[in-house]
Amino acid sequence: MKRKDIFYKTKKNIIIISVTIVFLCLFIFTVITKTLYSSRLFNDVDRQILQQKDMLERISPNSINSNEGNILDEKGPSKSPRIPPNIIVIVYERGNIDFISPNAYFNITSLPDLAKIEKNKISVIEHNGYTFRCTSFDNKQYNMQVFINVNSELKSMKQLTNAIVISLIVLIIIAIILSAYLASRIIKPVREAYNKQVFFVQDASHEMRTPLAVIKGKLELLANSWGDTIDTHFEHISKMMSEVRSLEKLNSDLLLLSKEDVDSSINITEVNLNDFIEDLSDFYEDLADMQDKKFYVNKTKDNIKLQWDYNKIRRATIILIENAFKYTSSKGEITLTFEDINKSILIRVKDNGIGIKDEDKNRIFDRFFRSSDVRGKNINGSGIGLSLLKSICKTLEIGIKVGSQYGKGTEFILNVPKVMK
Structure with a gap:
C-alpha cells in the first residue's frame, strides 16, 4: 500500500501562496x-x-493661407511659423473649409466629425481606421483643429503589452518551478523532524516493552504464588528491581536529552583541567579494577585554566568513558587522553572493544539506535547516550570525530574550545 504523504497539502499551499504573491507583485x-x-x-x-495650438493662437488667422506668410510655404517670411510634418491642421471659416495642411489622412471629401472633438481639450478620435489625438479652438471667425496620428504609439503600446504578457507567463512558470523547489526545501527539515519523532516513539516503545514484559511476567508469577514467602521469589523480585532501574535510567536519559534540546543555555565557569581530570578518573580507575580492565589517563604537562560549562563537558566525557567500559571485555584497555592544541583541548577516549561496523557508523548518534550485534550480546543500554553527547556538542560548539574498526576498538575525539562563549 502506498504511503500517504501527509505534507502534500502543506507543500501545495506553500506553492499556491508563493505563486500568488509573485503574480500580484x-x-x-x-x-x-x-x-x-x-x-x-x-x-x-x-x-x-x-504647443501648435499656442502658436496658431498667436498668429493672425489671415496669415495662415495668405500669399504673404503661408505657414506651409517654405519660401514665405522666416517669421512665419511652420507646421511640423507629423501635425495636421484644419481651419474652418464660418463652417466652411478654408485650409488643410498636407497629409495622408484627411481631404475635402473625408473630414473628421466635428462633434467628436471637444474645444480646448485633448480628444481621441478614429477616422478611416486611424487613431488621432486632437484639439479644437476658435481664433476670431476661424475654428482651428490640430491632429496627430498616434497609430505608431498605439502599436508600441501593443508590443509592450504583448512583451509584458509573455514575460508574465514565463515568470509565472519560473515562479511555480522555484516555489515547488523551495517548498520541498522548506518541508524537508519538517519531514525529517516528523520522521525522527515517529522513530523516537517507536524506539522508545520498543525499549520499554522488554522491561515491562519482564516485570509483568514476574508479577503474574507472584500473583499466582500468594502463599509463598519473599525469600522464595527473591530472584524474581531482584529481576524486577533491575528492570525498574533500567526504566528509571531510560527516563532520566530522556529527560536530559529533551532538556538539552530545548534549553541551550551555557553556564560558563573557570575550570582547572587537572582538577577536572582527577574528578573523572578516580571513580573509573576503581571501576576498571572491579571489572578486570585497564584504565589509563594521559594528562597535559601544564596546569591549564579553562572557561567551560563544567557539568556539560563532564557529562559528555562520562558518556564516552562509560560506553568504552560497556563495549570492552575483561582484560581490555580504555585510554583517556587530554591534549593541548592551540585554542582547544582534545579529549580522546579510546578502547580496544568490539568496535563499530561500517554500516552502523552513520547511525550511532540516532536516538535509541543499537546495532543488532550489540543487542545480540545482551549488552545493557538504551541508545540515548551518544544522542545526548551530540546534542551537548551542538550546544557548546564542540567538534566530534569517530574512528573505529570492527573487532579492534573505537576512538572518540572531542575538540573542545578552551574559552566557550
Whole structure:
C-alpha cells in the first residue's frame, strides 16, 4: 500500500501562496510600468498638440493661407511659423473649409466629425481606421483643429503589452518551478523532524516493552504464588528491581536529552583541567579494577585554566568513558587522553572493544539506535547516550570525530574550545 504523504497539502499551499504573491507583485509592476509608459508616450504627443495650438493662437488667422506668410510655404517670411510634418491642421471659416495642411489622412471629401472633438481639450478620435489625438479652438471667425496620428504609439503600446504578457507567463512558470523547489526545501527539515519523532516513539516503545514484559511476567508469577514467602521469589523480585532501574535510567536519559534540546543555555565557569581530570578518573580507575580492565589517563604537562560549562563537558566525557567500559571485555584497555592544541583541548577516549561496523557508523548518534550485534550480546543500554553527547556538542560548539574498526576498538575525539562563549 502506498504511503500517504501527509505534507502534500502543506507543500501545495506553500506553492499556491508563493505563486500568488509573485503574480500580484508582477501584476502591480506591469500596471505601473504600462501606465507610466503610456502617460509618458501620450504626454509628449499632447505637448506637441498644445504647443501648435499656442502658436496658431498667436498668429493672425489671415496669415495662415495668405500669399504673404503661408505657414506651409517654405519660401514665405522666416517669421512665419511652420507646421511640423507629423501635425495636421484644419481651419474652418464660418463652417466652411478654408485650409488643410498636407497629409495622408484627411481631404475635402473625408473630414473628421466635428462633434467628436471637444474645444480646448485633448480628444481621441478614429477616422478611416486611424487613431488621432486632437484639439479644437476658435481664433476670431476661424475654428482651428490640430491632429496627430498616434497609430505608431498605439502599436508600441501593443508590443509592450504583448512583451509584458509573455514575460508574465514565463515568470509565472519560473515562479511555480522555484516555489515547488523551495517548498520541498522548506518541508524537508519538517519531514525529517516528523520522521525522527515517529522513530523516537517507536524506539522508545520498543525499549520499554522488554522491561515491562519482564516485570509483568514476574508479577503474574507472584500473583499466582500468594502463599509463598519473599525469600522464595527473591530472584524474581531482584529481576524486577533491575528492570525498574533500567526504566528509571531510560527516563532520566530522556529527560536530559529533551532538556538539552530545548534549553541551550551555557553556564560558563573557570575550570582547572587537572582538577577536572582527577574528578573523572578516580571513580573509573576503581571501576576498571572491579571489572578486570585497564584504565589509563594521559594528562597535559601544564596546569591549564579553562572557561567551560563544567557539568556539560563532564557529562559528555562520562558518556564516552562509560560506553568504552560497556563495549570492552575483561582484560581490555580504555585510554583517556587530554591534549593541548592551540585554542582547544582534545579529549580522546579510546578502547580496544568490539568496535563499530561500517554500516552502523552513520547511525550511532540516532536516538535509541543499537546495532543488532550489540543487542545480540545482551549488552545493557538504551541508545540515548551518544544522542545526548551530540546534542551537548551542538550546544557548546564542540567538534566530534569517530574512528573505529570492527573487532579492534573505537576512538572518540572531542575538540573542545578552551574559552566557550
